[in-house]
Amino acid sequence: MDISRSTLRAIGAAFAAVALLLAGCTSGAASPRTASPTKAATRAALAAYYEQKLSWHECRGGAGFECATLKAPLDYARPDDGHDLKLAVSRKKASGPGKRLGSLMVNPGGPGGSAIDYLQSYAGIGYPARVRARYDLVAMDPRGVAASEPITCLGDKQMDAFTQTDQTPDAPAETRSLVASYQKFARGCAARSGEILGHVSTVEAARDMDLLREVLGDRKLTYVGASYGTFLGATYADLFPRRVGRLVLDGALDPALASEQINRDQTAGFETAFTAFAKDCVRRASCPLGTRDVPQARERLTAFFTRLDAHPVRTGEPRRLGESLATTGVLAALYDEGAWPQLRTALRSAMRGDGSGLLTLADLYYERDGDGSYANLMYANPAVNCLDLPPAFRTPADVRKSLPAFQKASPVFGKALAWSALNCAYWPVRPTGTPHPLHAKGAAPIVVVGTTRDPATPYTWARSLASQLTSATLLTYNGDGHTAYGRGSACIDTAIDTYLLTGTPPPSGKRCN
Template structure:
């Protein structure tokens, strides 16, 4: 069974070869009891032309009923009248039914770095329930720095190939130095190729762009479905503009109150949970490449495979060979969705026999590497946003070494690799602008937070935490496997979310689905 590129984009890029660092932001909502400052008034006046702009819609390339346009936004919201502009790609598919139009429904698949427009045109705009598409214009905007919205770039394709193959489980000082050098080269490339934009791709700025689009579309309030990192983007919007919240679904939630080290460690444990579920299913099968005894045996055999690939990469049907780093990425990519387990079993069986092509295919899908060797910008935008949103998890290799035991306790299989992956923001050329803290969104309309109990990328505890932070949130639980829940086969989940989007009535508090 193939994992489609659409599926991986829909899940978002919660794990990357350059680290997951997702965090909080500073609320821009001002108190209604205080008059605006002179500086704030000047800023509001400078923003007014952006809020009044008219979009020039045209048929998108490829047609299929989608329209495209370009939204202008200030590069720097602190200096909207003199800091330059960014051009943001927008797409929509207008309502297809005769019922009363409910406005626009904005979607974001996560990442950071996932293309919302690709997600809309390949899935949401045609695959969301017909009764939703009959009442809402389906809308997407690639966030600043992502895909069609002035994409961040960092390396050439050949350089990116080398980067993805860098040993991320250093066993000697020389290997540690090579890993650090790869992170430094990546960061220098981003600074050289992306310029000033690199300092203005934070989640707060992307959320402000969403409010611009809301207003330009003529919507009084924002209706939104965000998955994975898209939940943090949506929660940030709600905290900035609580009175402009319409119907918000936050599926596969992040916890904005956690430090980047804690986020990385929690996610490491999440992938261990997902691997355990895969292994329990695998060992019941006579053909399981990780043995047929128990999860412990499966864990040992996968660790042994990674160790062999670290020492001796195997052929993969092309010039690249499959080493430990690419193999780890391939396994983690397949753990996003239980539907990929058959493909993972086949790929692991081949790898144990010296053929790395199956795991390399999974890794390439995850990295959005095309058959021609070109990369989309997902893996460039991802650290660009993450390294702005939170201070780095670690600042030196010594910091990583001190935390290895905790990461390996969280996951004996993946802990070491994911701990070292969290070092990359230590070398980022732009200082972080965000901090970790709870998001409250006081005064917002009801918000639905969705959590999956065995989600590998956004652990269920994060959904519980976000739901407790947001003043008007209801937690909807999916007792199952995989990353995110909406549109993945649970009639209970889909009915609850569809009802909320159509009527504004959230599911009962504590509702659980299978």
């Protein structure tokens, strides 16, 4: 199946915090340490990190990108205990003309998405020329992600099996099997990742960003964060409001929501995105979900998933396409309306017995390469999520109680997404965060961007975050897909470029179509 470059970027780089098929780890929690040092000793130890110098060199592959390694403490409460992390950094220097405005840090979301990959494959060459001319574009893989001390949990064959686990258990034995798969994933996480599992929170990643800001020589942070990257940016602003320069938070998360509400809202978001896809599909004679209306399309897709649950179809390789992988493939394509043609083709083929197209989409979501190897996105994702917030559910019984609400949010995806939210119940490290609003009092103007039919970060979240941050302006894109900047709206791009180059935010309430 032909996947366009823009679709690959949208699917592979800007995932939200959806807990799809992710399991936590069960084993011993990180071991406690002894008495905390004094505040003065902590400040003195941190000073050495803030005063470090980066040693830049040409990145592998060249193309004008430089790479370096930033040293950060594993535990910011005990920065003098000798436990350091090595965090990968990359940049592309301002190309000119015009006066250099400093560094522009970027993060594509996830959590677990590689910021360096995003910079080198898209932002460093695809951001508007006038922005690239004035800023050094900079990316740092967050702790636990990609090239920065990556979290790992399973071997590739084990991960293949995990992604095929039945996510819609219909009997006690299937429920036990699902829980067992989470626990197996869990044991792998604990065995392979160790102490870093307790130190990959968003707060710690935001503190790493402040280290990098200082080491780069920037008095204030300029930043574009997408999806989960908005939570990272808003957390930074709340921690260091006086160090905020120009922040763009695109496809916003709502930090005040508990995990169950987040998962339920995202379930409704995917239903909204599917409705938009179905409305477009049924107008076409070749639509595999019928040509009548959205309810018919919904019924046909649900029936198709049910058939796959009992009878997976061939894919041209040993893996067969069952309900779980098919659901993942459909959800992946709903991140960007540019993937709708591929989704129609993949569904049509799968309904005729060839699941290779949907499997390709699912593999893009899971960052599975053609050689069968997985990137660490799906390991870092729960590591961050389960540390940031208490679990949505603690037992299978909790999930069953929630099913009516999830299925009301989405008759198609509700059951699978409810069960996938059980993952953090098995995490080995206690959560360090709680849901709470972020205000960033005293920060410079911040731009929050929301897309009205965003599947993964519903528009209501952008409105909520903009209302929480005391200096925020909400910029609205009336359209489909996940995030808005750089996705074809001249209105959105002009507003954001102007803000980045001049510091002037768009007018309050500005909407783009």
